[in-house]
Amino acid sequence: MADEVSWWDIRPAQGTQPKTYTCPLCRQRLFAMNPNTLLSPEGDRDRRRHAHTACVAEQRAAGRLLTRSEWERSLRPPDGVAPPWWRRLTRRGHT
């Protein structure tokens, strides 16, 4: 389900009405009045889904369901990356 979504807005939720939802991760019933987790694909509140907090934790432990900041970080090379090998060679060649 998460394949076409780059990142998720993930926030804790707890409903005040005795509704039930279907968890999109395990397809089991979820009771809105229990603490759960609200997933909004790329921050789209119209497509938000209630999921079991444990299911979300399981997905995130497996490296899925990135938050926006995690996704943005994954697009950039990490800070403090070593200069490329050819730059070191070039510098040595000119001294």
Ligand SMILES: [Zn+2]
């Ligand atoms: Zn679930």
